[in-house]
Amino acid sequence: MKAIIMAGGSGTRLWPLSRSKCPKQFLRLNGMEKSIFQLTMLRCLCFCGIDDIYIVTNKDYRFLISGQIEELGYQAPEENILLEPVGRNTLPAIYYGVKAIQKKGDDVTAVFSSDHLIGEQDKFVSYIKSGEKLAENYLITFGMKPTFPETGYGYIKPGEKLETGCKVAEFKEKPDFETAEKYVDEGYLWNCGIFMFRTDVFEGEVKRLAPEVYEAFKADTVEECFSRVPKISVDYGVMEKSDKVAVIGLDVPWNDLGSFASFYDEYESNKDDKGNVTFGDDILINAENNLIYSEGKKAIAAIGVKDLVVVDQDDALLICHKDETQLVKEAVDELKKRNDQRAFFHRTEYRPWGSFTILEEVGGYKIKRLTVLPGKKLSYQMHYHRSEHWIVVNGTANVTIDGTERLVKSGESIFVEAGQKHRLENPGKLLLEVIEVQSGAYLGEDDIVRFQDDFNRI
Amino acid sequence: MKAIIMAGGSGTRLWPLSRSKCPKQFLRLNGMEKSIFQLTMLRCLCFCGIDDIYIVTNKDYRFLISGQIEELGYQAPEENILLEPVGRNTLPAIYYGVKAIQKKGDDVTAVFSSDHLIGEQDKFVSYIKSGEKLAENYLITFGMKPTFPETGYGYIKPGEKLETGCKVAEFKEKPDFETAEKYVDEGYLWNCGIFMFRTDVFEGEVKRLAPEVYEAFKADTVEECFSRVPKISVDYGVMEKSDKVAVIGLDVPWNDLGSFASFYDEYESNKDDKGNVTFGDDILINAENNLIYSEGKKAIAAIGVKDLVVVDQDDALLICHKDETQLVKEAVDELKKRNDQRAFFHRTEYRPWGSFTILEEVGGYKIKRLTVLPGKKLSYQMHYHRSEHWIVVNGTANVTIDGTERLVKSGESIFVEAGQKHRLENPGKLLLEVIEVQSGAYLGEDDIVRFQDDFNRI
Numbered sequence: 001m002k003a004i005i006m007a008g009g010s011g012t013r014l015w016p017l018s019r020s021k022c023p024k025q026f027l028r029l030n031g032m033e034k035s036i037f038q039l040t041m042l043r044c045l046c047f048c049g050i051d052d053i054y055i056v057t058n059k060d061y062r063f064l065i066s067g068q069i070e071e072l073g074y075q076a077p078e079e080n081i082l083l084e085p086v087g088r089n090t091l092p093a094i095y096y097g098v099k100a101i102q103k104k105g106d107d108v109t110a111v112f113s114s115d116h117l118i119g120e121q122d123k124f125v126s127y128i129k130s131g132e133k134l135a136e137n138y139l140i141t142f143g144m145k146p147t148f149p150e151t152g153y154g155y156i157k158p159g160e161k162l163e164t165g166c167k168v169a170e171f172k173e174k175p176d177f178e179t180a181e182k183y184v185d186e187g188y189l190w191n192c193g194i195f196m197f198r199t200d201v202f203e204g205e206v207k208r209l210a211p212e213v214y215e216a217f218k219a220d221t222v223e224e225c226f227s228r229v230p231k232i233s234v235d236y237g238v239m240e241k242s243d244k245v246a247v248i249g250l251d252v253p254w255n256d257l258g259s260f261a262s263f264y265d266e267y268e269s270n271k272d273d274k275g276n277v278t279f280g281d282d283i284l285i286n287a288e289n290n291l292i293y294s295e296g297k298k299a300i301a302a303i304g305v306k307d308l309v310v311v312d313q314d315d316a317l318l319i320c321h322k323d324e325t326q327l328v329k330e331a332v333d334e335l336k337k338r339n340d341q342r343a344f345f346h347r348t349e350y351r352p353w354g355s356f357t358i359l360e361e362v363g364g365y366k367i368k369r370l371t372v373l374p375g376k377k378l379s380y381q382m383h384y385h386r387s388e389h390w391i392v393v394n395g396t397a398n399v400t401i402d403g404t405e406r407l408v409k410s411g412e413s414i415f416v417e418a419g420q421k422h423r424l425e426n427p428g429k430l431l432l433e434v435i436e437v438q439s440g441a442y443l444g445e446d447d448i449v450r451f452q453d454d455f456n457r458i
Numbered sequence: 459m460k461a462i463i464m465a466g467g468s469g470t471r472l473w474p475l476s477r478s479k480c481p482k483q484f485l486r487l488n489g490m491e492k493s494i495f496q497l498t499m500l501r502c503l504c505f506c507g508i509d510d511i512y513i514v515t516n517k518d519y520r521f522l523i524s525g526q527i528e529e530l531g532y533q534a535p536e537e538n539i540l541l542e543p544v545g546r547n548t549l550p551a552i553y554y555g556v557k558a559i560q561k562k563g564d565d566v567t568a569v570f571s572s573d574h575l576i577g578e579q580d581k582f583v584s585y586i587k588s589g590e591k592l593a594e595n596y597l598i599t600f601g602m603k604p605t606f607p608e609t610g611y612g613y614i615k616p617g618e619k620l621e622t623g624c625k626v627a628e629f630k631e632k633p634d635f636e637t638a639e640k641y642v643d644e645g646y647l648w649n650c651g652i653f654m655f656r657t658d659v660f661e662g663e664v665k666r667l668a669p670e671v672y673e674a675f676k677a678d679t680v681e682e683c684f685s686r687v688p689k690i691s692v693d694y695g696v697m698e699k700s701d702k703v704a705v706i707g708l709d710v711p712w713n714d715l716g717s718f719a720s721f722y723d724e725y726e727s728n729k730d731d732k733g734n735v736t737f738g739d740d741i742l743i744n745a746e747n748n749l750i751y752s753e754g755k756k757a758i759a760a761i762g763v764k765d766l767v768v769v770d771q772d773d774a775l776l777i778c779h780k781d782e783t784q785l786v787k788e789a790v791d792e793l794k795k796r797n798d799q800r801a802f803f804h805r806t807e808y809r810p811w812g813s814f815t816i817l818e819e820v821g822g823y824k825i826k827r828l829t830v831l832p833g834k835k836l837s838y839q840m841h842y843h844r845s846e847h848w849i850v851v852n853g854t855a856n857v858t859i860d861g862t863e864r865l866v867k868s869g870e871s872i873f874v875e876a877g878q879k880h881r882l883e884n885p886g887k888l889l890l891e892v893i894e895v896q897s898g899a900y901l902g903e904d905d906i907v908r909f910q911d912d913f914n915r916i
Contacts, residue, residue, distance in 0.1 A: 015759075016757070281796075285782075285785050286782060294775075297773075298775055299474070299774040299775070299793060299798055299800040299801075300776075300777075301774075301775070301777070302777045302778070303776070303777070303778040303779065303782050303783075303789060304779030304782030305766065305777055305779055308777065310775075310777055312775055315756055315757060316756055316757040316758070317756055317757070317758045317768075317770055317775070318759050319758075319759070319761070319763055319766065319768055319777060320760070320762060321762030321763055324761050325761075327743050327744065328759070330743055331743060331761060334741050338739075340757055343757075359817055359818050359825065360817050360827070364851055364868075365852075365891075367825065367893060369818070387869050389871050391847050393822055393895065393897055394822055394823075410897065411845050411898070413847050413871065413895075415871060433823075435823070435825060437851065439851055439869040440869070
């Protein structure tokens with residue numbers, strides 16, 4: 001069996017948690033040890049090997065993906081990370097994965113989003129495995145058993161029963177509340193965007209039902225394919241038109257984290273008796289049904305407020321009424337229009353060697369905290385316009401300057417002049433933490449010359 | 459003429475702008491060059507000399523006051539800074555000032571709060587001066603001309619006309635809205651807590667009307683006076699009972715910054731067409747009548763919210779409905795109960811030599827930015843448990859370590875080991891900015907040995 005993971009979404013509706021260069025699928029929410037993408041990988045690894053997983057994404061996330069897979073202790077084959085030159089919705093994304101799989105031969109393939117939280121993993125995996133035989137002849141869509149009459153999802157009406165699952169009688173658009181109540185009563189399922197099919201069966205249906213996609217992918221290069229292919233969803237382009245569609249019901253906890261409203265629902269267990277979800281020891285006075293997501297470092301008081309989403313980060317703050325979370329996207333669009341970096345990046349960025357956090361950035365200097373994982377190192381590099389002081393505050397660093405190595409212990413520091421080649425390495429078994437103070441007339445990240453082909457390091 | 463400035467208030471209702479160790483009167487709001495206390499000093503200096511100004515405060519604010527006066531280019535006589543051992547409301551505070559003035563002889567004295575914003579300084583000063591003759595025989599209360607039927611203030615009904623001002627016919631408690639409307643129509647004035655009297659006339663009335671205060675102040679020490687004296691306001695204890703009370707109307711812009719509601723009113727000119735007051739380029743979508751006060755460094759989006767007060771600081775965040783700002787005090791009380799330092803201190807603290815800001819404080823290290831004014835120096839000091847790296851990022855430092863001086867220029871650094879005596883000085887003409895990285899097992903501010911009597915430095 002094969003798996004396709006769609007990991008190209010930019011998660012705009014969860015700003016400022018999600019930033020376009022590191023969207024929600026790569027986040028470790030609320031202190032989780034794994035990102036949502038990593039959890040999706042681990043689910044797939046329950047029914048196939050690392051070489052059987054194909055990830056469709058874009059170039060911005062390439063190193064995030066390889067880094068996060070490496071953290072899981074795996075090495076993804078380079079040809080399995082499929083970079084869309086441009087987003088064209090789900091049908092081209094999935095078909096790109098299908099074409100890559102076909103190079104090694106047709107197979108039954110499951111398709112997942114990388115940004116859904118799914119509970120009860122064993123049960124979920126057995127649902128997926130149960131579809132393998134059905135997938136020989138059907139395009140399967142998995143349908144989630146509704147927990148309430150949600151108006152934000154499409155519904156699937158199950159039809160004639162099959163050995164496993166049912167034929168799909170009908171796909172229903174997002175309903176109004178009354179209709180949704182009827183759907184739930186009548187056993188309809190949420191269309192949750194999880195699919196399974198044989199690649200050859202799927203390709204046959206694409207050829208028949210979405211020939212413009214089929215034809216576009218005959219081009220020689222990926223760039224050409226994507227420049228020709230229209231924007232089209234797999235539901236609209238194939239599933240809703242095909243007569244070979246079956247549905248298998250899923251009954252596991254599921255959250256697509258589609259907005260802060262669903263985020264609020266996810267943390268039911270954090271709710272106090274007034275319906276407030278908080279993540280620190282915030283002070284709440286006359287406050288009801290608020291979501292207050294913070295990093296727990298700040299004194300937060302919420303007084304006389306109701307139904308608010310408050311997300312506080314070091315460099316960004318969102319205050320939004322719970323009924324208007326769909327407008328968060330507009331705020332991000334405005335930031336992008338201003339070329340405000342806080343639409344794109346977090347204060348902390350993750351790298352294969354660890355992470356760095358910008359603590360302060362003002363005229364003439366910049367302060368970063370570098371955290372280097374045991375045994376990892378940064379690239380050998382040089383800056384023309386800035387000097388750097390490195391102060392080791394935890395662990396021991398092996399620092400190379402112009403070819404000379406030196407150990408720098410906790411409490412010690414070392415100075416790197418502009419123009420000196422330098423490298424930072426953690427030779428130890430514990431985390432290395434270094435405070436870097438940069439001074440110079442120009443402190444842009446692009447003043448860097450690297451002396452190795454390790455462009456995924458800073 | 460003399461002046462008494464009451465500067466002991468803790469400004470709880472403006473948390474997190476105001477912290478109990480540095481309350482609103484000492485803040486430079488919205489990038490003002492001077493603090494509200496400094497503006498009050500400058501107003502007094504328009505009609506009397508620095509030696510004629512008496513400041514009643516408590517020991518927490520002693521060095522804030524002398525530092526802020528020094529910044530204005532003045533030196534306050536030590537005996538003019540009167541430290542209340544404990545707060546006992548306005549009558550004991552004012553009478554403490556009166557007793558101090560009387561040591562040099564009786565005089566006409568004006569009394570001000572240190573935390574009111576007052577516009578049109580020249581006009582205001584001429585109002586004050588106009589009372590000098592009247593004060594020979596009357597206790598004067600200045601009454602502010604109302605701009606709207608405020609229900610949060612007491613009102614003064616003017617009576618029989620005098621050469622200057624009028625006799626007070628009656629003091630009125632805080633009214634309901636309808637009554638307030640009537641008061642405004644009938645020419646009543648706001649009781650705004652600005653007074654003027656001859657010290658001997660005032661003392662006579664205290665003796666007659668509040669004999670327990672008069673008696674308490676016969677004790678030998680300030681501590682004893684304040685342990686005996688009851689909590690009592692000057693209005694209740696003297697003004698409302700005396701038959702020698704006159705009122706002079708004031709017609710100048712005035713704001714007591716009594717809560718975030720009055721704070722919102724103060725920034726009328728920052729309002730957008732939806733009534734939002736902001737201080738940065740915040741993104742507002744479907745947002746009305748909000749006050750968003752930030753330091754302008756963060757990306758802030760407010761969506762679908764109305765009538766909120768949002769105050770965002772590096773270490774604290776308040777989100778409060780505008781009708782419930784009186785509850786901010788409760789939040790501060792809760793923080794104090796938790797002994798949370800963010801009730802007491804700001805991230806940035808001001809010292810006579812400049813200021814320091816805590817940028818990061820986590821296990822094993824602490825990062826501060828020190829800003830040293832030209833010509834100023836910190837105390838000569840030593841720490842047992844921490845080493846310090848000083849990285850000069852702007853200006854030039856003169857650093858003394860164990861008796862040896864050295865100039866450290868921008869981009870350079872110096873290391874101070876635990877146990878070494880050290881001093882930082884700005885010998886130059888420009889601001890000196892230093893990043894200090896402390897490492898050690900114990901980083902408390904109390905690990906410090908000072909080698910001079912300059913305890914107002916860190």
